[in-house]
Amino acid sequence: FEPQVLLLDEPLSALDANMREEMRVEIKKIQKETGITAIFVTHDQEEALSMSDRIVVMNAGAVEQIGTPEQVYETPATAFVADFLGKANMLAGTVSRSGQTVVLGTGQTISVACPRP
Known part of the structure; x- marks a missing residue:
């Protein structure tokens, strides 16, 4: 069984903080080793920023911004993205x-x- 895309829908949400960190590293390692495309759904900004090559920020089912973690964090396209990714000064x-x-x-x-x- 070798899927082309792996969908992970909040796979770490039930884990404690230490286990979450270990699993982030392990998932990223497996993804890099296998070369599989992974779609990782999370509401945890730190998870999204640390694990992603590209991020899609959505609000009420609509895409607010797509970009690298650096692009999305440093140049948020909307006030929602800025507020979602960190405490923004508005x-x-x-x-x-x-x-x-x-x-x-x-x-x-x-x-x-x-x-x-």
């Missing part, structure tokens, strides 16, 4: 027409590097 504000400054709700203006409109 500041309400208005972006200027030029996209070079943001006026915060407090009235303070900050300069920004905006990679997209």
Whole structure:
């Protein structure tokens, strides 16, 4: 029996913290040795970031972002992704027409590097 894809739906959810860590390492090792594509479903951000080559972040059945762990963590596409992957600092504000400054709700203006409109 040699499947092309292995689907793991929350396989570590019932394990204690120490066993989870050991199993993460073991699953990753087996996956690398066999070369099988594995889809690993988890609600644990640390698990997703440490075990994945690519991550799909979903919200209510819709895809919010797809990318490498680094891309998703460092440049979240939406506020949901930023909040889901860690405690994000969210500041309400208005972006200027030029996209070079943001006026915060407090009235303070900050300069920004905006990679997209």
